[in-house]
Amino acid sequence: MSRYQELKKNLFGGTTSNARQFGMIFTLVAIVLLFxxxxxxxxxxxxxxxxxxxxxxxILILAVGMLMVIVAGHIDLSVGSVAAFTGIVVAKAMQEHxxxxxxxxxxxxxxxxxxxxxxxxxxxxAGVPAFIVTLAGMLLFRGANQYVGNADTVPVPxxxxxxxxxxxxxxxxxxxxxxxxxxxxxxxxxxVVWREWRARQVRQQMDADLTPLxxxxxxxxxxxxxxxxATLRFAGGRVGTSLPISGIILAALVIAYSFYTRNAAGGRxxxxxxxxxxxxxxxxxxxxxxxxxxxxNMGVLAALAGMIFVARSAAxxxxxxxxxxxxxxxxVFIGGAAVSGGLGTVSGSIVGGLVMALLNNGLQLEGVGSxxxxxxxxxxxxxxxxxxxxxxxxxRFSVIxxxxxxxxxxxxxxxxxxxxxPSSEAxxxxxxxxxxxxxxxx
Amino acid sequence: MNPAKDTSPGxxxxxxxxxxxxTGAGPAPVLLEMRSITKTFPGVTALADVNLAVRTGEIHAIxxxxxxxxxxxxxxxxxxHPHGTYSGEIVYRGEEVAFGDxxxxxxxxIVIIHQELALVPGMSITENVFLGNEPRRGGxxxxxxxxxxxxxxxxxxxxxEDPDAFVSDIGVGKQQLVEIAKAFAKDVKLLxxxxxxxxxxxxxxxxxxxxxxxxxxxxxxxxxxxxxxxxIAAVADSITILRDGRTIETLDVQDGGVDEDRIxxxxxxxxxxxxxxxxxxxxxxxxxEVRDWTVRHPVSAERLVCRNSGFTxxxxxxxxxxxxxxxxxxxxxxxxxxxxxxxxxxxxxxKDGKEIQVKxxxxxxxxxxxxxxxxxxxxxxxxxxxxxxxxxxxxxxxIVRRGVIDKVxxxxxxxxxxxxxxxxxxxxxxxxxxxxxxxxxxxxxAKWMFTDPDLLxxxxxxRGIDVGAKYEIYGIIQRLADQxxxxxxxxxxxxxxxxxxxxxxxxxxxxxxxxxxxxxxxxEVLMKQMTSTKKTATP
Numbered sequence: 001m002s003r004y005q006e007l008k009k010n011l012f013g014g015t016t017s018n019a020r021q022f023g024m025i026f027t028l029v030a031i032v033l034l035f036x037x038x039x040x041x042x043x044x045x046x047x048x049x050x051x052x053x054x055x056x057x058x059i060l061i062l063a064v065g066m067l068m069v070i071v072a073g074h075i076d077l078s079v080g081s082v083a084a085f086t087g088i089v090v091a092k093a094m095q096e097h098x099x100x101x102x103x104x105x106x107x108x109x110x111x112x113x114x115x116x117x118x119x120x121x122x123x124x125x126a127g128v129p130a131f132i133v134t135l136a137g138m139l140l141f142r143g144a145n146q147y148v149g150n151a152d153t154v155p156v157p158x159x160x161x162x163x164x165x166x167x168x169x170x171x172x173x174x175x176x177x178x179x180x181x182x183x184x185x186x187x188x189x190x191x192v193v194w195r196e197w198r199a200r201q202v203r204q205q206m207d208a209d210l211t212p213l214x215x216x217x218x219x220x221x222x223x224x225x226x227x228x229x230a231t232l233r234f235a236g237g238r239v240g241t242s243l244p245i246s247g248i249i250l251a252a253l254v255i256a257y258s259f260y261t262r263n264a265a266g267g268r269x270x271x272x273x274x275x276x277x278x279x280x281x282x283x284x285x286x287x288x289x290x291x292x293x294x295x296x297n298m299g300v301l302a303a304l305a306g307m308i309f310v311a312r313s314a315a316x317x318x319x320x321x322x323x324x325x326x327x328x329x330x331x332v333f334i335g336g337a338a339v340s341g342g343l344g345t346v347s348g349s350i351v352g353g354l355v356m357a358l359l360n361n362g363l364q365l366e367g368v369g370s371x372x373x374x375x376x377x378x379x380x381x382x383x384x385x386x387x388x389x390x391x392x393x394x395x396r397f398s399v400i401x402x403x404x405x406x407x408x409x410x411x412x413x414x415x416x417x418x419x420x421x422p423s424s425e426a427x428x429x430x431x432x433x434x435x436x437x438x439x440x441x442x
Numbered sequence: 443m444n445p446a447k448d449t450s451p452g453x454x455x456x457x458x459x460x461x462x463x464x465t466g467a468g469p470a471p472v473l474l475e476m477r478s479i480t481k482t483f484p485g486v487t488a489l490a491d492v493n494l495a496v497r498t499g500e501i502h503a504i505x506x507x508x509x510x511x512x513x514x515x516x517x518x519x520x521x522x523h524p525h526g527t528y529s530g531e532i533v534y535r536g537e538e539v540a541f542g543d544x545x546x547x548x549x550x551x552i553v554i555i556h557q558e559l560a561l562v563p564g565m566s567i568t569e570n571v572f573l574g575n576e577p578r579r580g581g582x583x584x585x586x587x588x589x590x591x592x593x594x595x596x597x598x599x600x601x602x603e604d605p606d607a608f609v610s611d612i613g614v615g616k617q618q619l620v621e622i623a624k625a626f627a628k629d630v631k632l633l634x635x636x637x638x639x640x641x642x643x644x645x646x647x648x649x650x651x652x653x654x655x656x657x658x659x660x661x662x663x664x665x666x667x668x669x670x671x672x673x674i675a676a677v678a679d680s681i682t683i684l685r686d687g688r689t690i691e692t693l694d695v696q697d698g699g700v701d702e703d704r705i706x707x708x709x710x711x712x713x714x715x716x717x718x719x720x721x722x723x724x725x726x727x728x729x730x731e732v733r734d735w736t737v738r739h740p741v742s743a744e745r746l747v748c749r750n751s752g753f754t755x756x757x758x759x760x761x762x763x764x765x766x767x768x769x770x771x772x773x774x775x776x777x778x779x780x781x782x783x784x785x786x787x788x789x790x791x792x793k794d795g796k797e798i799q800v801k802x803x804x805x806x807x808x809x810x811x812x813x814x815x816x817x818x819x820x821x822x823x824x825x826x827x828x829x830x831x832x833x834x835x836x837x838x839x840x841i842v843r844r845g846v847i848d849k850v851x852x853x854x855x856x857x858x859x860x861x862x863x864x865x866x867x868x869x870x871x872x873x874x875x876x877x878x879x880x881x882x883x884x885x886x887x888a889k890w891m892f893t894d895p896d897l898l899x900x901x902x903x904x905r906g907i908d909v910g911a912k913y914e915i916y917g918i919i920q921r922l923a924d925q926x927x928x929x930x931x932x933x934x935x936x937x938x939x940x941x942x943x944x945x946x947x948x949x950x951x952x953x954x955x956x957x958x959x960x961x962x963x964x965x966e967v968l969m970k971q972m973t974s975t976k977k978t979a980t981p
Contacts, residue, residue, distance in 0.1 A: 205850040207857075208869075263846050265838045272835060275824035282782060282813065282821055283836040283889070284803045342826040 023387075024335060024351045031355060035362030042365050043358070046237035049230075050244060054165065054312060056357040057246040058083070058305035060350055062328035063335075064257050065301035067349040070332050071261075072294045073274040073341030074123060074130035078137030079328060080321035082299060083306025085141040086111050090307055091154040091316035101160035108307045109300055115141065116299015117292070124291035138325070146318050153317040156310055163249065164311025168242040177235035178242035185231025192223050246308050253301075258346040270294060274341030330377070331356055334384045355380070472533075473498040473663050474632060479518055479530035488514045489528070489687045496632070496680075501654055501664045503674040505705055506684035507908035512667045515684070516634055520554045521547040535631075551631030555621045557640055563610035567601075568592045570609050571624045595623040600653060613768070615646030622653070633657065634665045639673060640906060643766040643934065644969075651677045669908065671702040683708035706909055718941040719913065721920040725944060726757030730897050730928055735789030737777040747773040747784055749952045755897060755928035760919060762943030763932040764968050770952040771932045772816055775899045779813040780806040793896070807836060810896035814886050816905060816932070822886050829870040829877070830856035832885050837893040859888035863918060880911025887918055898922060899930045904938065916942055936965045948972045 035043040042048055062079050069076045090108040093099040099107060115137070122133040168180040175182065196216055203210055234243040261267035272280035273290045281287045305324070310316040335352025337344025356377060363373045474496040481489040489511045496502045506512050517523045519532065521541030532539050534550060541547040544554075561570050568588055577587045592605045601619040603612055609620060618638060625633055635654075639647040647670075654664055654677055668674050674681060681693040681700065690708050693700050733752045739745035747770045755761050763771045776783035778791065780803035791798050793809060800806045806813070815822040823832055833856040834841055841851045856870040863884045867877060874885055883903065890898060900919065904912040919942065923929050933939050939946050940963045948956040948971035956971035 202850060206853045208853070208871075263849070265842045265845065265847060268831065268835075268838065268847065271826070272824055275826040276821070278821040279824050280835075282779070282803060282815060284780075284807045286802075286804070342824065 024348065024355060024384075028351055028355050028358065031358050031362065035358070035365065039362065039365045043362055044233065046233045046241070048361070048365070049233050050237050050241055052357055052361050053234075053247040053250075054244040055361070056353065057244065057250045058164075058308045058312075059324060059327045059331065059357070060250050060353045061253060061301055061305045061308070062324055063331040063349045063353045064253055064346055065298040066325075066328040067332050067335070067337060067344050067346055068257070068261065068270055068294050069130070069298050070329070070337045070339075071274045071341055071344050072270050072291060073277065074291070074294070075329065076119075076130065076134045076295070076298050076302075077325050078119065078134040078141060079298065079302040079305070080324035081138045081141035081145065082112065082115050082302040082321075083309065083324060084145040084316075084318070084321035085115070085148070085306070086303035087306040087310035087316040087320050088145045088149040088154060090160075091156050091310060092148060094157055094160060095154055101157055104160060105163070105307060108303050112300040112303020112306075113296055114299070115303070116296035119299065120292035120295030123295050124288040130295070145320070149316065149318060151318045153315045155315040160307075161311045161314055162245055164246055164308045164313070166245040166311075167240060168245070168248075170240065177232070178237070179235075181235035181242040182231060184243065184248075185227060185235065188227045188231070189224055192227060193220065196220050196223075246312070249304075249308070254346060254350055261346055266290075266293075271342055274343075276342070327356065328353075330381050334381060352384075470497040470499050472496065473535060474519075475533040476515070476519065477531050477533065479515065479528055479532075481514055481518055481523060481528040487687055489518070492530075492684065492687065492689050494682055494689070495692070496663060496665060499658055499661050499663055500679040501658055501666060501677055503678035503681045504665060504667045504684065505671070505674060505681055505709055507709055507910060510684040510709075511687040512684055513636065514687075516554060516636065516665070516667065519547065520544055520552055520634070548628055551629060552634065553625035553628055553630045553632070554634040554636065555618075555625060555638065557637040559614075559617050559621050561609045561617055561620060561624075564608060566606045566608055567596070567603060567612075567620050567623075568605045570620055571595060571627050573624070575624075575627055591627065592623070595626050598626060599623045600649065613646075615642050615649070618642060618646070618650060619653075630662065632663045632665065634667075636667045637669065637906075638666065639668065639670060643768065645766065647673065669906070671705050674705065675700060675702050681705060685709060709909060717909075717913065717916075717937070719917045719920060721923075723758055723760065723920075723923060723944050725759045726926065728754045728756050729794050730755040731792040732778065733790045733792070735774065735778065735791075736787040737773060737784040737789075738787050740784050743785075746787070747952050748777060748789075751789070751949075751952070751954050753947055753954060753957075755930060757926045757928060758923050759945065760923050760929045760931060760943045762939035762946035763930060763949055764936060764939050764946050765949035765972050766934075769949045769972065771949050772901055773952070774949070775813060775901055775930070775932060776815075778806075779803065779811055779899065782813075807893050807895075810894065812836075812890035812893055812895035812898045814883075814890055814898065814900045814903060816902035818882055818886050823874050823882065825875050826873075828873050829860070829865070829867060829885055832874050833859055833870070833888045833892055836889050840892070855892065856888070859884075859891070863888055864914065878907075878911070880907035880915070883907055883911070883915060884918070887915070891922070895927060897928045897930070899932070901932045902934065903931060904933070904935075912938075936968055939968070940964065 032043060062083075066076060066079070086108050089111055090104050093107060094101060094104045119130075119133050119137050122128045123130045168178060168184075170178060172179040196219065200210065200216060234247075261270065269280065269285045269290050272283070272285050273287055277287055280290075306321060309320060313320075331353030332344060332349045333339070333352070334355055335344065335348035335350065337349065359377065359380060360373055363376060368376075472495050474494070476492065476494040479489050479492045479494075480487070492511065492515055494502075494504075494515065504512050504515070514523070518528050519541075521543045524542045525540035532541075534552070539550065541550070562573065565573070568585075571592050572583075572588050576583045577591065578584055579587070589605060596603065596605065596619075599619045599622045601616060601623060603616055609617055612620075622633070638650055642650060651673060654666070657664060658679075666674070666678065675695075679695055681695065683690040683693070683705065685708070693704070693708070731752075731754045735748050735751040736746060737748040739747050751774055753761070763774070765771045773783050777786060778800065780800055782803060791800055798805075798809050800809060800811065819825060824835070827835070830852050834852050838847065841848045841855065853870060859865065860867065860870050865877070865881050865884045865888070867881065874882055877885065887900075887903075903919065904915050907915070919929055919931065931939065931943060943963070944960050946958045946963050946968065947954050948958070948968055950972055958967060958971070
């Protein structure tokens with residue numbers, strides 16, 4: 001193993017989930033640096049970073065839910081329409097029925113849950129493929145949005161706009177920075193250190209190979225560096241701005257859902273269902289319930305995304321949420337999920353989403369029109385998938401190849417290369433089995 | 443792979459290849475010779491200096507444990523691993539050949555029939571036979587000629603079926619014949635069959651072996667890879683044994699003295715003293731009973747897959763279920779296990795004298811039932827999983843605290859099973875697909891042992907795994923019985939049931955037709971009861 005691989009394994013094998021993600025993190029960094037240079041430093045300014053977060057947080061929220069849908073082996077094409085429908089319903093409720101905005105948010109989430117449950121019923125209990133159910137939902141709720149709103153825009157009150165366009169308050173001594181953001185940054189640093197320490201402790205308890213201390217050190221330093229840099233940027237913007245509220249909501253969701261998918265029994269059931277539904281069923285996993293909950297959850301998150309968008313644009317309109325589903329799905333696949341289900345991580349999807357977001361943002365800063373932006377995004381998605389297939393054929397890291405690899409959605413353990421050591425037992429020809437079969441039939 | 447290797451350092455593994463290979467003294471000329479084939483994958487040498495000589499018109503068997511290199515060797519031969527990715531030479535019909543892909547080898551008349559059939563279920567027999575090889579006239583498929591030809595081919599392989607029938611509607615045995623017809627459509631000279639009878643019942647297997655003999659009379663050469671040593675001993679003319687990617691020896695069956703034990707000795711490097719570990723069952727009282735169990739087929743409602751079945755299991759007892767394929771053994775087991783198959787019509791399950799309700803898999807697990815499926819890849823394991831999460835998958839609640847999985851315990855639990863069941867792997871973080879069949883089966887066993895079952899139903903627990911691993915699995919089964927658990931073993935291999943079980947039920951067409959205690963079980967008795975109703979055996 002080359003030293004580079006060793007380093008890669010040590011730095012990333014332990015914390016992030018799979019190697020595709022490793023590649024994507026590098027792509028992300030490369031994109032940031034590229035546009036940082038091309039835009040003469042505009043990309044990493046406080047203003048731009050804040051704009052990116054508030055512009056894309058709702059897509060990333062969708063990606064979190066979509067990840068679970070895709071891991072379970074389904075797809076949800078209706079999220080954009082569901083978001084738009086929830087947005088109009090909530091806006092109407094506040095405008096015409098004077099529903100106070102906090103109650104409206106709860107109401108919106110309930111609407112999302114109801115829609116998700118409706119689709120979940122068809123997918124899980126009626127057995128209609130999710131593609132069809134949500135394609136129907138896409139039409140149904142897009143139409144419903146226009147029906148309810150008379151294809152018109154409906155403004156939302158000031159208080160409600162906070163969740164989409166709000167910032168943390170300016171409190172405490174004048175530090176030249178936004179103090180609550182600084183506090184969040186400090187908390188994040190503590191969390192990063194604690195997590196690394198905890199991961200080492202767990203590995204020790206497991207009797208697993210301990211990552212060398214210097215590796216932990218480098219990893220910590222890099223992560224702390226990123227956190228501190230981000231904190232100062234987000235806190236150091238124009239007075240009155242900070243890390244956007246929507247960004248905080250997103251961060252909380254990412255943390256909660258990463259934990260759930262990795263460490264909770266329910267999360268593991270989702271992977272089991274997507275990996276082999278029949279095997280999961282015969283292991284006592286309640287297949288229908290898992291599918292139902294995954295779809296319901298997607299409905300809730302779509303509603304949340306819709307409300308954040310409405311809050312940000314101060315009004316709900318008939319064109320809200322158009323083609324969001326595609327952005328969310330692209331983020332999940334770029335982030336390393338498998339089309340057939342069973343593979344993928346929340347953090348990977350976020351990285352995938354950020355790649356798309358920063359690409360978009362950078363191209364816009366460069367003044368590239370939305371026509372060409374779309375073309376480039378399409379090619380990036382294709383390229384990411386093609387690279388994966390290519391890597392698989394070469395026997396290198398890949399998502400499809402990582403079917404063979406154990407170190408996914410896990411915060412510990414496997415040295416990824418132990419598998420290919422000569423002591424390994426499996427017939428090495430297994431690796432090529434898939435291609436063999438394809439050729440055999442041909 | 444083979445644990446026996448580790449335990450028999452002193453024994454003589456027979457001098458390696460050479461003695462009787464390629465002497466050219468045989469009656470028929472050599473059709474195929476593979477010389478010094480070496481194939482390496484990154485980090486692993488799959489084949490090291492392997493030699494194989496196949497004479498024209500013979501049935502040549504290749505034996506070896508899983509991972510011995512049989513499949514890799516055949517992939518080298520058929521061009522799946524193209525020329526240039528291996529070293530050594532292949533001489534076929536007197537010329538050195540270099541196949542770049544499968545098509546090249548097929549054009550030369552070498553056709554492989556894989557263990558997993560490569561048929562399209564939603565196409566007819568005719569369409570499948572000519573898939574990729576369609577007779578054409580102009581730009582279109584010449585269906586008239588295809589039909590004539592397919593009738594000839596079906597006649598040749600002894601397949602009696604409507605050529606327009608969908609492949610999904612015919613049995614596995616007939617599907618196998620369709621595969622062979624497909625090979626014949628390509629003008630085959632050398633037919634390679636990879637585990638051809640693995641999925642067939644005894645009747646179909648016998649038919650297939652007869653067919654191989656018939657081909658031999660027609661001058662077609664066959665290579666057969668199989669784990670079923672009795673079949674090899676019965677049908678093969680010569681046997682090449684591979685072990686750890688090397689040729690160990692080539693046996694000439696005509697010379698005599700080749701029986702199953704002889705082959706086993708070559709494969710594992712020693713003679714297995716017995717195929718089964720010695721075991722004295724300590725049988726307790728009846729604790730599990732099924733009465734009048736009746737289940738309808740999930741699709742064709744008029745078919746009953748279980749008819750008023752009833753049986754008992756005692757503590758510490760290993761109970762066998764013998765039957766031909768399609769007799770309803772798996773259906774019985776799966777319908778008992780939380781009604782996972784078919785439509786329940788009636789029947790009762792009693793445990794420790796009390797009737798229990800087992801309507802879902804969760805109920806079954808709660809009542810201490812475990813079902814190890816016959817198809818571990820399709821429905822037994824999540825192949826994306828690593829070993830440790832597979833082991834705990836059926837009873838996550840045991841390692842969950844306040845909704846959160848205790849990963850330290852998960853790993854420790856898995857590691858304990860790794861040691862106690864001797865799962866051969868560097869770590870339990872390894873993906874299950876990295877394991878050989880036998881070790882995968884141990885993972886599945888561990889998964890169900892982890893649920894603390896009282897009754898384990900093991901459906902074909904040794905299918906597709908090698909001799910050494912089988913022995914270990916038998917040991918595990920006996921240990922489970924010694925712990926006072928009841929074990930049900932469903933198997934298509936009668937010797938396995940006879941060697942392992944304290945009592946054997948026979949099943950025929952959904953009906954339990956007999957019960958044979960250990961002392962009285964012999965293949966003839968069982969076979970008679972397995973085909974006992976007036977109707978003749980399944981078509």
